Amino acid sequence: MKKLLALLLSMGLVLTACGGGRQDTGKSSGGQAADKPKELTVWLSDSETKLREAMQSSVDAFHESQNEVKVKVEYMDDEALKTKIKVAGAGGQMPDVFNYWSGEQFNSMVRAGVIADISDEILRDQAFIDHFSAGALDAGKVDGKLYSIAAGSSNVMFYYNKKIFAENDIAVPATWGELISAVGKLQDAGVTPIAVGAKDRWPLLFYFAYLSNRIGGTEPFMHAVTNEGDFTDPSFVEAGEKLRELAKAGAFGDGFLGMASAQSDAAFQTGKAAMILMGDWSIGTYADAGIDLGYFPFPAVENGKGDASLMHGGFGGIYAVSASADQDAATKFLKFIMTPEQRKNYVIAVGSPSSVKVNLEDSDINPIVADYLSNVGSIASGYFPYFDQAIDARRAEQILNAVVSIVAGAPDIAAELAKIK
Structure with a gap:
């Protein structure tokens, strides 16, 4: 009984005695079938x-x-x-x-x-x-x-503005190093490299999830899900380091921590940012925005153990x-x-x-x-899940907060990840 109560409390789902049900009996107060x-x-x-x-x-x-x-x-x-x-x-x-x-x-x-x-x-x-x-x-x-x-x-995919890439002689990045190089070129050209709605946190988590999977494969996260491991695994720490590297390189532009997802979408659609990492639920919107739209999977990380053909989703x-x-x-x-x-x-x-x-x-x-x-079916060989949904609600909130702290400059990445428990 105590375990059940703890479960309900963790989700905020302790029910009232009456259940507050919405079930419509289809009968009026007089017991006759209702017309409505x-x-x-x-x-x-x-x-x-x-x-x-x-x-x-x-x-x-x-x-x-x-x-x-x-x-x-x-x-x-x-x-x-x-x-x-x-x-x-x-x-x-x-x-x-x-x-x-x-x-x-x-x-x-x-x-x-x-x-x-x-x-x-x-x-x-x-x-x-x-x-x-x-x-x-x-x-x-x-x-x-x-x-x-x-x-x-x-499928969580990188979408990019082909015109901006061509104007700055940038090839589609296949590795993390090539992505960092592309960020540098765009910075030099005065273009925001990547739009991200960090205020909503989950768009930042996409980067952390992809990086940890590319670095360490699927096993560390699945061990964290089952509590056989935790987020202090070296693959998670390195993912945090690379995410900070991306932010410090100016990839996300000014004020990204206060930008909502809808604002990052608008920045990409209006050509103010060259790339965005987002689920393909947005591709129809991007395609109708009038930009020369392209897409590519999250790059491989050099010397990583993960399968670069796995997609987040x-x-x-x-x-x-x-x-x-x-x-x-x-x-x-x-x-x-x-x-x-x-x-x-x-x-x-x-x-x-x-x-x-x-x-x-x-x-x-x-x-x-x-x-x-x-083409998407041939790009993805398989999937790994959304981190904030595959774990319990408490740790989901903690990992969302951790990725924000990491890009905001928390002094000890491992210590931030150790808070997820």
Whole structure:
């Protein structure tokens, strides 16, 4: 009992006695069937305009297809969603449907009992599951039961402005040394080399995660996840040193610690920065910005043990149903937005790979996005997970704070990483 209480407290998910459930019985106070449709509250982290527009198109199509279920969607940025989910769980007021990230933090919500097991509703529908790519639905399983549906696979990639690179005689960097050299050339030319939203912390964590994986491979992090090791492993310390090296080289420009992710996106899209390291959920937005867009994987680190073809990401962007939701209504909505037709529209608008198999032939899709989608499968040989989602919430907060401290000039990198426990 003490262990369960500690788990709930760590996620901020201690539930009220009543559960605050949103389940609609479909009956009026007099016991008669109500005429009004069932209502679903949906929270999504699609904060970018294109993401919202694509999802709202699916919501509108869902409303047009039936009149039994009404969906009310609230869009917010990533950090706001994480915070609201913790508060909602603690108050027993979870949304009926929401998107999140796979990993330990989601799994802890499953163990806390606030996420619905949707195995029966989804896995018995063979026609529906046949639409998914191999392994996609497995990403949503915890202890063999299905608790979420992965919307797609995500890849964290460097995007760059080809025009700026050409004007400064810069080749696409394949190694860390070449990236540092490119930063120096851009600095000399008066161009901000890399836009990063350090204020939100997670964009900085991308660099630390990639560097540690390129240096030490996947084993040190997986040992940290299971507490067989910790973040004082030499590969993490060296990753911190190289991240500081990048910051001290002026890679991120002035005032980057106060820059939000949306601001870094804007800097890249307007040609004020030459590169940005970001998930491919943003490629559609970048492709429509009017810049000559290119992309390349995170460079290899000289003498590193890691596989330079591994990508940060994997199946993610999961959709889940709360335990208090009307299960029939919620899964009806999920199945609709995950049909090939709706996912095709999403891919065309956003550009991010889908977990549902879609046919993009003869589609009105941005040529840059089409090129990316046709090549990304051959770029990545496999994936390693998002660090702040694969570990527990306490350590996730600590590692996010640590990377900010490192680039801000903390005197002892190893000591900062030792705080993650």
